[in-house]
Amino acid sequence: MPRLHSQALDHQPSDAPAPHRHPQGQLLWVSSGLLTVLTEDSRWTLPPGFLAWMPPQALHGAQYLTPTRGLNFYVDEAWATAGFPAQWKVLLSTPLLKSLLQALHDEAHCRAHEAYQAVLADLVCQAPAQPLCIPMPADPRLRPLCEHLLAHPDDATDLDHWAQRLHMSRRTLSRRFQGETGMGFAQWRQQVRLTLALERLVAGAPVTTVALDMGYESPSAFITRFKQRMGLPPRAWLARASSGG
Structure with missing residues:
Protein backbone atom coordinates (compact mmCIF):
# COMPACT_ATOMS: atom_id res chain seq x y z
CA MET A 1 0.00 0.00 0.00
CA PRO A 2 1.51 3.42 -0.93
CA ARG A 3 2.99 5.29 2.02
CA LEU A 4 2.51 8.66 0.35
CA HIS A 5 0.02 10.33 -1.91
CA SER A 6 0.53 13.32 -4.15
CA GLN A 7 -1.39 16.15 -5.72
CA ALA A 8 -0.56 18.92 -8.13
CA LEU A 9 0.35 22.23 -6.54
CA ASP A 10 -1.32 25.14 -8.34
CA HIS A 11 -1.95 28.33 -6.34
CA GLN A 12 -2.59 31.96 -7.11
CA PRO A 13 -1.09 34.63 -4.81
CA SER A 14 -2.68 34.51 -1.36
CA ASP A 15 -2.23 35.45 2.25
CA ALA A 16 -1.14 32.80 4.71
CA PRO A 17 -4.12 30.78 6.03
CA ALA A 18 -4.67 30.17 9.72
CA PRO A 19 -1.84 27.97 11.04
CA HIS A 20 -2.70 24.29 10.94
CA ARG A 21 -1.09 20.90 11.49
CA HIS A 22 -1.70 17.37 10.23
CA PRO A 23 -0.48 13.90 11.20
CA GLN A 24 1.28 13.27 7.88
CA GLY A 25 4.66 14.60 6.88
CA GLN A 26 4.57 16.95 3.88
CA LEU A 27 7.02 17.46 1.02
CA LEU A 28 6.53 20.47 -1.27
CA TRP A 29 8.34 20.86 -4.58
CA VAL A 30 8.04 24.19 -6.40
CA SER A 31 8.60 24.14 -10.15
CA SER A 32 7.60 27.79 -10.70
CA GLY A 33 6.58 30.69 -8.50
CA LEU A 34 7.42 31.46 -4.89
CA LEU A 35 5.96 30.78 -1.47
CA THR A 36 6.87 31.25 2.16
CA VAL A 37 6.03 28.81 4.92
CA LEU A 38 5.39 30.35 8.33
CA THR A 39 5.94 28.23 11.43
CA GLU A 40 5.83 28.88 15.15
CA ASP A 41 9.41 30.10 15.23
CA SER A 42 10.63 30.51 11.64
CA ARG A 43 9.93 31.89 8.20
CA TRP A 44 10.96 29.65 5.29
CA THR A 45 11.27 30.74 1.66
CA LEU A 46 10.70 28.25 -1.15
CA PRO A 47 11.76 29.47 -4.64
CA PRO A 48 11.41 27.41 -7.83
CA GLY A 49 13.66 24.36 -7.95
CA PHE A 50 13.56 23.83 -4.17
CA LEU A 51 11.75 21.43 -1.85
CA ALA A 52 10.56 21.84 1.73
CA TRP A 53 10.13 18.92 4.14
CA MET A 54 7.70 19.40 7.04
CA PRO A 55 7.61 16.69 9.73
CA PRO A 56 4.29 15.35 11.08
CA GLN A 57 2.30 17.60 13.41
CA ALA A 58 4.36 20.69 12.52
CA LEU A 59 2.29 23.86 12.87
CA HIS A 60 2.51 25.91 9.67
CA GLY A 61 0.79 28.08 7.08
CA ALA A 62 1.84 28.78 3.47
CA GLN A 63 1.69 32.18 1.80
CA TYR A 64 1.89 32.19 -2.01
CA LEU A 65 3.69 35.32 -3.19
CA THR A 66 3.28 34.67 -6.95
CA PRO A 67 1.34 32.13 -9.05
CA THR A 68 2.99 28.91 -7.90
CA ARG A 69 3.08 25.41 -9.37
CA GLY A 70 4.72 22.15 -8.40
CA LEU A 71 3.88 18.96 -6.52
CA ASN A 72 2.69 18.31 -3.00
CA PHE A 73 3.25 14.98 -1.23
CA TYR A 74 1.75 13.76 2.06
CA VAL A 75 3.74 11.03 3.79
CA ASP A 76 2.11 8.59 6.21
CA GLU A 77 2.97 9.46 9.81
CA ALA A 78 4.74 6.20 10.70
CA TRP A 79 7.00 6.29 7.65
CA ALA A 80 7.58 10.04 7.93
CA THR A 81 8.72 9.60 11.54
CA ALA A 82 10.96 6.62 10.81
CA GLY A 83 12.37 7.48 7.39
CA PHE A 84 12.54 11.26 7.04
CA PRO A 85 14.26 14.11 8.92
CA ALA A 86 12.82 15.00 12.32
CA GLN A 87 13.20 18.74 11.62
CA TRP A 88 12.10 21.17 8.92
CA LYS A 89 14.39 21.20 5.91
CA VAL A 90 14.68 23.07 2.60
CA LEU A 91 16.75 21.40 -0.10
CA LEU A 92 17.74 22.09 -3.66
CA SER A 93 16.19 19.92 -6.33
CA THR A 94 18.39 17.86 -8.66
CA PRO A 95 17.58 16.17 -11.97
CA LEU A 96 17.31 12.86 -10.07
CA LEU A 97 14.96 14.27 -7.44
CA LYS A 98 12.86 16.04 -10.06
CA SER A 99 12.45 12.85 -12.12
CA LEU A 100 11.73 10.80 -9.01
CA LEU A 101 9.02 13.15 -7.76
CA GLN A 102 7.40 13.23 -11.18
CA ALA A 103 7.45 9.43 -11.36
CA LEU A 104 5.92 9.12 -7.89
CA HIS A 105 3.15 11.49 -8.95
CA ASP A 106 2.48 10.01 -12.41
CA GLU A 107 3.04 6.30 -11.73
CA ALA A 108 1.35 5.71 -8.39
CA HIS A 109 0.50 2.10 -9.18
CA CYS A 110 3.64 0.89 -10.90
CA ARG A 111 5.64 -1.99 -9.37
CA ALA A 112 8.67 0.22 -8.74
CA HIS A 113 6.69 2.71 -6.66
CA GLU A 114 7.83 1.31 -3.29
CA ALA A 115 11.47 1.41 -4.40
CA TYR A 116 11.03 4.99 -5.59
CA GLN A 117 9.69 5.92 -2.16
CA ALA A 118 12.73 4.44 -0.41
CA VAL A 119 15.10 6.37 -2.67
CA LEU A 120 13.13 9.57 -2.05
CA ALA A 121 13.43 9.24 1.73
CA ASP A 122 17.17 8.65 1.46
CA LEU A 123 17.70 11.65 -0.83
CA VAL A 124 15.72 13.99 1.44
CA CYS A 125 17.76 12.84 4.46
CA GLN A 126 21.13 13.09 2.74
CA ALA A 127 20.73 16.34 0.77
CA PRO A 128 22.35 19.40 2.38
CA ALA A 129 19.95 21.89 3.95
CA GLN A 130 19.71 25.25 2.17
CA PRO A 131 20.02 28.57 4.07
CA LEU A 132 16.49 29.79 3.35
CA CYS A 133 15.13 30.05 6.88
CA ILE A 134 14.72 33.10 9.12
CA PRO A 135 14.42 31.95 12.75
CA MET A 136 12.18 34.19 14.85
Whole structure:
Protein backbone atom coordinates (compact mmCIF):
# COMPACT_ATOMS: atom_id res chain seq x y z
CA MET A 1 0.00 0.00 0.00
CA PRO A 2 1.51 3.42 -0.93
CA ARG A 3 2.99 5.29 2.02
CA LEU A 4 2.51 8.66 0.35
CA HIS A 5 0.02 10.33 -1.91
CA SER A 6 0.53 13.32 -4.15
CA GLN A 7 -1.39 16.15 -5.72
CA ALA A 8 -0.56 18.92 -8.13
CA LEU A 9 0.35 22.23 -6.54
CA ASP A 10 -1.32 25.14 -8.34
CA HIS A 11 -1.95 28.33 -6.34
CA GLN A 12 -2.59 31.96 -7.11
CA PRO A 13 -1.09 34.63 -4.81
CA SER A 14 -2.68 34.51 -1.36
CA ASP A 15 -2.23 35.45 2.25
CA ALA A 16 -1.14 32.80 4.71
CA PRO A 17 -4.12 30.78 6.03
CA ALA A 18 -4.67 30.17 9.72
CA PRO A 19 -1.84 27.97 11.04
CA HIS A 20 -2.70 24.29 10.94
CA ARG A 21 -1.09 20.90 11.49
CA HIS A 22 -1.70 17.37 10.23
CA PRO A 23 -0.48 13.90 11.20
CA GLN A 24 1.28 13.27 7.88
CA GLY A 25 4.66 14.60 6.88
CA GLN A 26 4.57 16.95 3.88
CA LEU A 27 7.02 17.46 1.02
CA LEU A 28 6.53 20.47 -1.27
CA TRP A 29 8.34 20.86 -4.58
CA VAL A 30 8.04 24.19 -6.40
CA SER A 31 8.60 24.14 -10.15
CA SER A 32 7.60 27.79 -10.70
CA GLY A 33 6.58 30.69 -8.50
CA LEU A 34 7.42 31.46 -4.89
CA LEU A 35 5.96 30.78 -1.47
CA THR A 36 6.87 31.25 2.16
CA VAL A 37 6.03 28.81 4.92
CA LEU A 38 5.39 30.35 8.33
CA THR A 39 5.94 28.23 11.43
CA GLU A 40 5.83 28.88 15.15
CA ASP A 41 9.41 30.10 15.23
CA SER A 42 10.63 30.51 11.64
CA ARG A 43 9.93 31.89 8.20
CA TRP A 44 10.96 29.65 5.29
CA THR A 45 11.27 30.74 1.66
CA LEU A 46 10.70 28.25 -1.15
CA PRO A 47 11.76 29.47 -4.64
CA PRO A 48 11.41 27.41 -7.83
CA GLY A 49 13.66 24.36 -7.95
CA PHE A 50 13.56 23.83 -4.17
CA LEU A 51 11.75 21.43 -1.85
CA ALA A 52 10.56 21.84 1.73
CA TRP A 53 10.13 18.92 4.14
CA MET A 54 7.70 19.40 7.04
CA PRO A 55 7.61 16.69 9.73
CA PRO A 56 4.29 15.35 11.08
CA GLN A 57 2.30 17.60 13.41
CA ALA A 58 4.36 20.69 12.52
CA LEU A 59 2.29 23.86 12.87
CA HIS A 60 2.51 25.91 9.67
CA GLY A 61 0.79 28.08 7.08
CA ALA A 62 1.84 28.78 3.47
CA GLN A 63 1.69 32.18 1.80
CA TYR A 64 1.89 32.19 -2.01
CA LEU A 65 3.69 35.32 -3.19
CA THR A 66 3.28 34.67 -6.95
CA PRO A 67 1.34 32.13 -9.05
CA THR A 68 2.99 28.91 -7.90
CA ARG A 69 3.08 25.41 -9.37
CA GLY A 70 4.72 22.15 -8.40
CA LEU A 71 3.88 18.96 -6.52
CA ASN A 72 2.69 18.31 -3.00
CA PHE A 73 3.25 14.98 -1.23
CA TYR A 74 1.75 13.76 2.06
CA VAL A 75 3.74 11.03 3.79
CA ASP A 76 2.11 8.59 6.21
CA GLU A 77 2.97 9.46 9.81
CA ALA A 78 4.74 6.20 10.70
CA TRP A 79 7.00 6.29 7.65
CA ALA A 80 7.58 10.04 7.93
CA THR A 81 8.72 9.60 11.54
CA ALA A 82 10.96 6.62 10.81
CA GLY A 83 12.37 7.48 7.39
CA PHE A 84 12.54 11.26 7.04
CA PRO A 85 14.26 14.11 8.92
CA ALA A 86 12.82 15.00 12.32
CA GLN A 87 13.20 18.74 11.62
CA TRP A 88 12.10 21.17 8.92
CA LYS A 89 14.39 21.20 5.91
CA VAL A 90 14.68 23.07 2.60
CA LEU A 91 16.75 21.40 -0.10
CA LEU A 92 17.74 22.09 -3.66
CA SER A 93 16.19 19.92 -6.33
CA THR A 94 18.39 17.86 -8.66
CA PRO A 95 17.58 16.17 -11.97
CA LEU A 96 17.31 12.86 -10.07
CA LEU A 97 14.96 14.27 -7.44
CA LYS A 98 12.86 16.04 -10.06
CA SER A 99 12.45 12.85 -12.12
CA LEU A 100 11.73 10.80 -9.01
CA LEU A 101 9.02 13.15 -7.76
CA GLN A 102 7.40 13.23 -11.18
CA ALA A 103 7.45 9.43 -11.36
CA LEU A 104 5.92 9.12 -7.89
CA HIS A 105 3.15 11.49 -8.95
CA ASP A 106 2.48 10.01 -12.41
CA GLU A 107 3.04 6.30 -11.73
CA ALA A 108 1.35 5.71 -8.39
CA HIS A 109 0.50 2.10 -9.18
CA CYS A 110 3.64 0.89 -10.90
CA ARG A 111 5.64 -1.99 -9.37
CA ALA A 112 8.67 0.22 -8.74
CA HIS A 113 6.69 2.71 -6.66
CA GLU A 114 7.83 1.31 -3.29
CA ALA A 115 11.47 1.41 -4.40
CA TYR A 116 11.03 4.99 -5.59
CA GLN A 117 9.69 5.92 -2.16
CA ALA A 118 12.73 4.44 -0.41
CA VAL A 119 15.10 6.37 -2.67
CA LEU A 120 13.13 9.57 -2.05
CA ALA A 121 13.43 9.24 1.73
CA ASP A 122 17.17 8.65 1.46
CA LEU A 123 17.70 11.65 -0.83
CA VAL A 124 15.72 13.99 1.44
CA CYS A 125 17.76 12.84 4.46
CA GLN A 126 21.13 13.09 2.74
CA ALA A 127 20.73 16.34 0.77
CA PRO A 128 22.35 19.40 2.38
CA ALA A 129 19.95 21.89 3.95
CA GLN A 130 19.71 25.25 2.17
CA PRO A 131 20.02 28.57 4.07
CA LEU A 132 16.49 29.79 3.35
CA CYS A 133 15.13 30.05 6.88
CA ILE A 134 14.72 33.10 9.12
CA PRO A 135 14.42 31.95 12.75
CA MET A 136 12.18 34.19 14.85
CA PRO A 137 12.51 34.78 18.61
CA ALA A 138 9.72 34.08 21.08
CA ASP A 139 10.95 36.73 23.54
CA PRO A 140 8.39 39.60 23.37
CA ARG A 141 11.20 42.14 23.69
CA LEU A 142 13.07 40.80 20.68
CA ARG A 143 10.13 40.00 18.43
CA PRO A 144 9.32 43.64 17.52
CA LEU A 145 12.99 44.22 16.66
CA CYS A 146 12.97 41.29 14.25
CA GLU A 147 9.61 42.20 12.73
CA HIS A 148 10.91 45.72 12.14
CA LEU A 149 13.97 44.43 10.28
CA LEU A 150 11.82 42.10 8.19
CA ALA A 151 9.79 45.13 7.12
CA HIS A 152 12.87 47.38 6.78
CA PRO A 153 15.86 45.22 5.80
CA ASP A 154 17.86 48.31 4.82
CA ASP A 155 17.85 49.57 8.43
CA ALA A 156 21.51 49.54 9.49
CA THR A 157 20.94 50.37 13.17
CA ASP A 158 23.69 48.58 15.10
CA LEU A 159 23.43 46.33 18.13
CA ASP A 160 24.45 49.10 20.57
CA HIS A 161 21.56 51.31 19.48
CA TRP A 162 19.08 48.43 19.62
CA ALA A 163 20.30 47.62 23.12
CA GLN A 164 19.62 51.22 24.17
CA ARG A 165 16.13 51.14 22.65
CA LEU A 166 15.32 47.90 24.46
CA HIS A 167 16.90 49.04 27.73
CA MET A 168 19.40 46.19 27.77
CA SER A 169 23.14 45.99 27.82
CA ARG A 170 24.79 45.03 24.55
CA ARG A 171 26.00 41.80 26.15
CA THR A 172 22.53 40.84 27.40
CA LEU A 173 20.89 41.56 24.05
CA SER A 174 23.57 39.64 22.16
CA ARG A 175 23.25 36.63 24.47
CA ARG A 176 19.47 36.58 24.35
CA PHE A 177 19.37 37.02 20.58
CA GLN A 178 21.77 34.10 20.10
CA GLY A 179 19.78 31.94 22.47
CA GLU A 180 16.45 32.70 20.81
CA THR A 181 17.46 32.43 17.15
CA GLY A 182 20.63 30.33 17.15
CA MET A 183 22.37 33.19 15.31
CA GLY A 184 24.28 36.33 16.20
CA PHE A 185 22.52 39.60 15.41
CA ALA A 186 24.71 40.45 12.40
CA GLN A 187 24.36 36.93 10.99
CA TRP A 188 20.58 37.02 11.44
CA ARG A 189 20.29 40.37 9.68
CA GLN A 190 22.34 39.06 6.75
CA GLN A 191 20.04 36.03 6.61
CA VAL A 192 17.01 38.33 6.45
CA ARG A 193 18.53 40.39 3.66
CA LEU A 194 19.51 37.32 1.65
CA THR A 195 16.14 35.62 2.02
CA LEU A 196 14.12 38.72 1.19
CA ALA A 197 16.45 39.40 -1.74
CA LEU A 198 15.67 35.94 -3.12
CA GLU A 199 11.96 36.69 -2.94
CA ARG A 200 12.41 40.00 -4.75
CA LEU A 201 14.64 38.48 -7.43
CA VAL A 202 12.24 35.64 -8.16
CA ALA A 203 9.43 38.20 -8.44
CA GLY A 204 11.41 39.96 -11.17
CA ALA A 205 13.08 42.90 -9.43
CA PRO A 206 16.44 44.01 -10.94
CA VAL A 207 19.60 43.04 -9.06
CA THR A 208 20.61 46.69 -8.51
CA THR A 209 17.21 47.59 -7.04
CA VAL A 210 17.24 44.57 -4.75
CA ALA A 211 20.79 45.29 -3.57
CA LEU A 212 19.97 48.87 -2.57
CA ASP A 213 16.60 48.01 -1.04
CA MET A 214 18.27 45.38 1.14
CA GLY A 215 20.74 47.91 2.51
CA TYR A 216 23.90 46.84 0.68
CA GLU A 217 26.42 49.56 -0.09
CA SER A 218 26.55 48.61 -3.77
CA PRO A 219 25.30 45.94 -6.19
CA SER A 220 28.78 44.40 -6.24
CA ALA A 221 28.76 44.02 -2.44
CA PHE A 222 25.38 42.28 -2.70
CA ILE A 223 26.54 39.98 -5.50
CA THR A 224 29.63 38.99 -3.52
CA ARG A 225 27.60 38.18 -0.40
CA PHE A 226 24.97 36.34 -2.43
CA LYS A 227 27.58 34.15 -4.12
CA GLN A 228 29.21 33.34 -0.77
CA ARG A 229 25.92 32.04 0.63
CA MET A 230 24.20 30.55 -2.42
CA GLY A 231 27.21 29.36 -4.44
CA LEU A 232 26.27 31.34 -7.56
CA PRO A 233 25.83 35.03 -8.43
CA PRO A 234 22.17 36.18 -8.55
CA ARG A 235 21.58 35.87 -12.30
CA ALA A 236 23.11 32.39 -12.49
CA TRP A 237 21.14 31.32 -9.43
CA LEU A 238 17.92 32.60 -11.00
CA ALA A 239 18.66 30.73 -14.23
CA ARG A 240 19.11 27.50 -12.29
CA ALA A 241 16.02 28.14 -10.19
CA SER A 242 13.86 28.91 -13.24
CA SER A 243 14.71 25.48 -14.67
CA GLY A 244 12.93 23.90 -11.70
CA GLY A 245 16.02 21.98 -10.64
